Amino acid sequence: MWNCEWEYKNQAYLKERYEEKMSGKLPYHPVRKIICKGCGRKFYTNIETKKYCLYGLCGNRGYQKELSQKRLEARQDRICKVCGKVFTPKRSDGIYCSNACRQKAYRQGVTDS
Numbered sequence: 001m002w003n004c005e006w007e008y009k010n011q012a013y014l015k016e017r018y019e020e021k022m023s024g025k026l027p028y029h030p031v032r033k034i035i036c037k038g039c040g041r042k043f044y045t046n047i048e049t050k051k052y053c054l055y056g057l058c059g060n061r062g063y064q065k066e067l068s069q070k071r072l073e074a075r076q077d078r079i080c081k082v083c084g085k086v087f088t089p090k091r092s093d094g095i096y097c098s099n100a101c102r103q104k105a106y107r108q109g110v111t112d113s
């Protein structure tokens with residue numbers, strides 16, 4: 001985490017390194033330019049796995065966003081194409097309430113269209 005905070009405070013320095021890398025002066029420098037997944041700002045980093053500007057600031061936020069997005073998608077109820085029952089799909093692309101209905105649909109040749 002030390003690196004993370006240090007990078008956050010030394011963006012100007014890292015930007016310079018990045019520009020030197022791009023101009024060919026420091027071709028093997030690990031610095032990269034990323035777009036923070038939390039706030040969408042540009043960020044310069046030496047850390048290979050980095051996705052957020054400052055984890056404490058944006059890492060959690062991005063993670064929460066993804067989580068609530070997934071929960072929202074999962075919670076959307078659908079109407080089974082076979083029996084007409086309202087159900088909550090276990091998978092985001094599930095269109096039948098149960099295996100029994102899926103098999104029935106398969107036998108009857110019901111398609112998604």
Ligand SMILES: [Zn+2]
Nearest residue numbers: 036039053058
């Ligand atoms: Zn950010």
Ligand SMILES: [Zn+2]
Nearest residue numbers: 080083097101
């Ligand atoms: Zn059904």
